[in-house]
Amino acid sequence: MAQLRQDYDKFAASGAEIVVVGPDTQNVFAHHWEKEHYPFIGLPDPDVRVLNLYGQEVKLLKLGRLPAQMLIDKQGIIRFAHYGDSMQDIPPNDALLDVIRAL
Template identity: 50%
Template sequence: MAQLRQDYSKFEEKNTLVVAVGPEDREAFAKYWEENDMPFPGIPDPEHRVADLYEQKVSIIKLGRMPAQLIIDIGGIVRHIHYGNSMKDIPTDEEILELLDSL
């Protein structure tokens, strides 16, 4: 997430709100956000409600949630989903920014 924090202004230039959702509880999430000075909102999702809503995959073998990136437009329509197969299978910020330009 460090790279996303550094590139956040590029997303703002495209009038794009970045929101991170994670499995941690509220206290752990708030602590991480404060310690890392995250410029975008984060949503704790320890009960997996958001993850389930968007069908984010969980792999017990890989110890938890697999990465997922979604682009949702202002009307609430999902325009793009990438479900990663591992923590290495995450599109770069540049790939997501290019995708935003194509929508």
Template identity: 35%
Template sequence: MSTAIGRAAPAFTAPSTDGDLSLKDLKGRIVVMYFYPRDNTPGCTTEGQNFRDRYAEFQAAGAEILGVSRDTLASHQKFKEKQGFPFPLVADPDETLCELYGVMKMKNMYGKQVRGIERSTFLIDAQGKLRQEWRGVTVPGHVDAVLDAVRGLA
């Protein structure tokens, strides 16, 4: 399944570092959901830190941030504590959310084809509609672009 701009974002309920989370629980708030390949890797750590460092600005604009990867809840808890992330990390080891949002791709790693998460971010408005998506994200400058888009919705 894939997502379409202007349509309802795919509904989900999934375990997170803050307990089970569902999209409907966040209705009335803007949601920034970013998918990243793996806890404790350089790019993923930097991306999370960038969202962490601008978290107060996202909150002021009415947005909640969710980080999603295939890592376990235990791995997420350690990653969140180590980095001081103020937002929940969602565990998706069975790739349910990844499939809903179409972020699983074949990637080249050290000359081998591997299936993994394509770094992607989705902006969902307060009514639960997908308003913008970023796929194949490069980390530098990304959080600024997402924050600008969030402010454009507020």
């Protein structure tokens, strides 16, 4: 999420909104957002309904949920999806911004 924070202004300037969904409770999210000063939306999903809906994978040997990044347009259509194989497998911001510009 720190990576997204670094280029938040570029995402906002492109008309995109960043929403981070995680399996934690509202209190955990609120504490983490306050501590890290994230400028984007955090959506707690303790029942993992949203995470399961979008197919975020769980791998117990890799310590839980793997990263998933999606670009969803204003009509709700997924225009880009990346499901990471590890916690380090996250596309660079420039790749996401290129997709946004192409929309």
